[in-house]
Amino acid sequence: MKIVEEIIENYFDNNELNIEKTIYDYKNYIFTIISHSYVNLSYEDTEEVVLDVFLTIWKNQDKLDVNKKMSSYIAGVTKNLIRYKYRQNKTNQNIDEYEDKLIDFSNFELVLLQSEQSKIIFNQLNSEKKEDRDIFNCYYFSNKSIKEIAKQYKISESKVKSKLYRIRKRLNKALMKGGYHLNEK
Numbered sequence: 001m002k003i004v005e006e007i008i009e010n011y012f013d014n015n016e017l018n019i020e021k022t023i024y025d026y027k028n029y030i031f032t033i034i035s036h037s038y039v040n041l042s043y044e045d046t047e048e049v050v051l052d053v054f055l056t057i058w059k060n061q062d063k064l065d066v067n068k069k070m071s072s073y074i075a076g077v078t079k080n081l082i083r084y085k086y087r088q089n090k091t092n093q094n095i096d097e098y099e100d101k102l103i104d105f106s107n108f109e110l111v112l113l114q115s116e117q118s119k120i121i122f123n124q125l126n127s128e129k130k131e132d133r134d135i136f137n138c139y140y141f142s143n144k145s146i147k148e149i150a151k152q153y154k155i156s157e158s159k160v161k162s163k164l165y166r167i168r169k170r171l172n173k174a175l176m177k178g179g180y181h182l183n184e185k
Helices: 019-036 043-059 070-087 108-127 130-140 146-153 157-177
Strands: none
Touching: 019 043, 019 070, 019 108, 043 070, 108 130, 108 157, 130 146, 130 157, 146 157
16 A cells, blocks of 8 residues: 655645545555554444544644644544544543544654554464453553452462563564564563
8 A cells, every 4th residue: 555645735725624635545544554553443443433533634624734744643643543442442432532632643664663563563462362462451451450450350460460571571572573672671
C-alpha cells in the first residue's frame, strides 16, 4: 500500500476539509494501522474506528496544522481510537472526550519503527500460551492490578508477577532478535 504524503493544506477546498478526498486517500491506511496493532478488534469495531477517525478529523479541521502531513494526524487519531476501543469494555461511551487529543507524528520514520516493533511484539504475544497472553493483556491493556488478575485466574500474585516478567523477557529477546536493543527494567 502506498501512503499518501501530502500536507493537510492540500485537503482543503475553500477553507473546508475535503472529506471525500481524505477518505479516498486514507481509508486503506487506517485499516493497515488497525491490522498492525496488537489489539484484535471485531470487524464492526474496526469499521467504527475508521468512521470515528474521519469524524474526529472533520470535527477538528480548524485545529489542523495545514503545513503538517495528513498521514501524521490520521495515524495519531487512529492509534488513540484503537486504544479507546480496546479499553471501552463494552460500554457506550462517547468519543467526544478523545477527539481533542490529536497526536502529531511529524517524524514518520518513528511511526514506521513503532509499527515494525509492534509486529514483533504481536507475533511474540501470539506465540505465548493463551493464559499468559491474557494475563499480559489484562495488566498492560485493561489496566487491571496484579491482585485483580491473581483473583481472576485463581493464582498467586507472585505467580502473576513472574509470568509478566517472563513474558517481558521473551518480548525483549524477540525485539533484540529483530534488531531492537532494549533494556529490561
